[in-house]
Amino acid sequence: MSDLMRDFLREHNIHEVECVIPDMTGIARGKILPKDLFLGGDHMRLPKSVLLNTVNGEQPDNGPYVGTTDPDMICVPDPATIRVVPWATERVALVIHDCQNFDGTPIELAPRSVLRRVLEKYAQHGWKPVVAPEMEFYLVARNFNPHEPLQPPMGRSGMMEQGRQSYSIDAVNDFDPFFIELAAFCKAHELGVETLIHEAGAGQMEINFAHGDALELADRVFLFKRAVRETALRHGIFATFMAKPMETEPGSAMHVHQSVVDAETGRNIFTANDGGPSQLFFNYIAGLEKYVPSALLMFAPHVNSYRRLSRFQSAPTNVHWGYDNRTCGIRVPNSLPQNRRVENRVPGVDVNPYLAMAATLSCGYLGMIERREPTEPTLESAEHVHDDLPRNLEDAVFRMRKCQPLAAMLGELFVQAFCEVKELEFATFSRVISSWEREHLMLLV
Numbered sequence: 001m002s003d004l005m006r007d008f009l010r011e012h013n014i015h016e017v018e019c020v021i022p023d024m025t026g027i028a029r030g031k032i033l034p035k036d037l038f039l040g041g042d043h044m045r046l047p048k049s050v051l052l053n054t055v056n057g058e059q060p061d062n063g064p065y066v067g068t069t070d071p072d073m074i075c076v077p078d079p080a081t082i083r084v085v086p087w088a089t090e091r092v093a094l095v096i097h098d099c100q101n102f103d104g105t106p107i108e109l110a111p112r113s114v115l116r117r118v119l120e121k122y123a124q125h126g127w128k129p130v131v132a133p134e135m136e137f138y139l140v141a142r143n144f145n146p147h148e149p150l151q152p153p154m155g156r157s158g159m160m161e162q163g164r165q166s167y168s169i170d171a172v173n174d175f176d177p178f179f180i181e182l183a184a185f186c187k188a189h190e191l192g193v194e195t196l197i198h199e200a201g202a203g204q205m206e207i208n209f210a211h212g213d214a215l216e217l218a219d220r221v222f223l224f225k226r227a228v229r230e231t232a233l234r235h236g237i238f239a240t241f242m243a244k245p246m247e248t249e250p251g252s253a254m255h256v257h258q259s260v261v262d263a264e265t266g267r268n269i270f271t272a273n274d275g276g277p278s279q280l281f282f283n284y285i286a287g288l289e290k291y292v293p294s295a296l297l298m299f300a301p302h303v304n305s306y307r308r309l310s311r312f313q314s315a316p317t318n319v320h321w322g323y324d325n326r327t328c329g330i331r332v333p334n335s336l337p338q339n340r341r342v343e344n345r346v347p348g349v350d351v352n353p354y355l356a357m358a359a360t361l362s363c364g365y366l367g368m369i370e371r372r373e374p375t376e377p378t379l380e381s382a383e384h385v386h387d388d389l390p391r392n393l394e395d396a397v398f399r400m401r402k403c404q405p406l407a408a409m410l411g412e413l414f415v416q417a418f419c420e421v422k423e424l425e426f427a428t429f430s431r432v433i434s435s436w437e438r439e440h441l442m443l444l445v
Contacts, residue, residue: 026352111354243348251308287367
């Protein structure tokens with residue numbers, strides 16, 4: 001155990017440690033250990049198969065991926081991730097772990113391993129990705145019946161929010177007690193949250209993160225989701241990161257701003273010496289155009305994700321690109337040359353952040369390595385373009401299985417396993433008979 005973690009636990013008088021790993025869905029799995037047991041020397045062990053859980057707790061046949069005996073893996077704490085859990089009633093710390101085989105090699109199925117694999121490919125060229133996620137989510141009234149539609153919560157005014165309140169300060173202030181406590185939790189949890197705005201939907205909020213290292217940002221997004229849900233529960237409401245939680249309201253995205261710098265100098269390689277865009281910048285855009293449709297399973301990983309990706313719902317249905325054009329799946333914001341970046345607007349907020357980061361960086365990397373050329377930028381609205389992306393989870397699985405370059409980036413074993421998990425989720429969902437079917441088909445066909 002590192003001295004850094006020993007000192008941290010002593011300094012903060014920690015009693016217990018939450019030892020967590022993110023599974024393929026982005027759910028925190030692990031164990032809660034007494035401090036002395038955590039410091040005892042033996043690393044936490046979990047079955048490898050825990051990484052293969054669907055969102056509803058099922059597993060595909062895991063033999064091809066972890067072996068027929070369902071063996072253990074070693075979970076090694078990452079000292080850089082240790083932090084206090086501010087909402088806990090006792091003094092509790094949290095540490096994110098990396099998943100390893102007993103010989104010290106990384107577990108290919110682990111989302112952190114997948115992202116590390118992609119970052120290593122960048123490092124081989126002397127490059128370092130820089131990302132900044134923007135996360136949208138909904139605050140909703142408590143709902144204990146999954147058959148009932150979600151509703152906006154009541155704020156301090158005692159009124160349920162109605163209509164669209166984009167960028168409204170008063171609408172945010174109506175939930176001041178929630179946001180004051182969330183801000184305190186985020187500061188204590190060292191999440192680096194930067195900006196808060198009210199988005200278009202009733203009860204829909206957006207939080208922006210300062211730009212930084214991709215793995216660190218994925219860790220912070222992973223922890224932020226839990227912090228928001230915990231804070232909401234303390235205030236008698238729910239917070240949801242579903243991509244499309246309400247029928248008549250816009251969906252929620254996790255837009256990812258991304259650039260690449262020279263690892264030694266810190267210079268943005270998207271900008272040429274004369275201050276204009278570099279050839280690598282256009283190659284990166286071309287990579288997103290080419291590969292985002294095949295990687296959509298990581299940007300839209302659930303059946304609900306595809307309800308967000310529909311026309312005129314403030315969500316892209318294409319991988320066209322344009323300068324400051326929010327109707328495109330790929331947007332180039334106005335910026336100074338040193339801050340030149342690309343925004344991938346396709347991912348929903350329901351993603352596993354490690355896999356979404358790995359996927360978008362893989363698409364751009366392939367574009368640079370393959371020296372791809374982008375299409376011409378879209379100057380007008382691209383709302384009418386809606387034939388670039390798979391339309392449902394099943395189609396997205398099919399597209400990902402066929403894309404060998406992405407499998408080489410992310411790991412073939414991982415891609416096969418991830419597709420199996422998502423196929424099982426789709427099969428489970430397909431057995432559900434919806435209220436729409438009962439309403440319109442039961443007595444009419």
